[in-house]
Amino acid sequence: MLRRISSTELCKIHFKEIEYVCINDKKVLCRDCLFYEKHSEHEKLTLKEANEKAEEVGALLQKINEKMNIDLGHINKLIESKRAEILGSFTQRFTLLIQAIQIH
Numbered sequence: 625m626l627r628r629i630s631s632t633e634l635c636k637i638h639f640k641e642i643e644y645v646c647i648n649d650k651k652v653l654c655r656d657c658l659f660y661e662k663h664s665e666h667e668k669l670t671l672k673e674a675n676e677k678a679e680e681v682g683a684l685l686q687k688i689n690e691k692m693n694i695d696l697g698h699i700n701k702l703i704e705s706k707r708a709e710i711l712g713s714f715t716q717r718f719t720l721l722i723q724a725i726q727i728h
Contacts, residue, residue, distance in 0.1 A: 628675050637661065645674040 633642045635654035644653040648666040651657075658664055669677065 628678060629671055643671055644668045645671065 629642060629645065629652055633652065634640065635642060635652070635657060638654050638656040638660075640654035640656060642652045643655055644658060644663075645651070646653055646657075646663045646666050646668050648668075649663065651663075652671075653661070653663055653668065658668070
């Protein structure tokens with residue numbers, strides 16, 4: 625799951641404040657990482673941009689989950705309705721079969 629990156633996190637290599645996220649390598653970066661760790665040509669976002677994107681994606685995922693739950697609830701109701709219909713039809717036919725056997 626996506627997580628919000630705190631501005632107080634420190635780079636594990638340079639022990640400086642995290643300021644960027646490298647999209648290519650999926651790593652958090654300090655200013656030194658941009659130049660010394662070969663990320664300068666990579667696609668990157670500022671920490672603020674990355675957190676905003678994470679929030680947007682999180683909100684979209686929540687909406688999708690809610691929609692899926694609504695759809696699953698509807699599907700379950702349809703299945704239960706069909707099951708009851710089939711069971712009713714089977715019971716009716718079974719009753720008619722028993723009656724026919726009793727007559728003979």
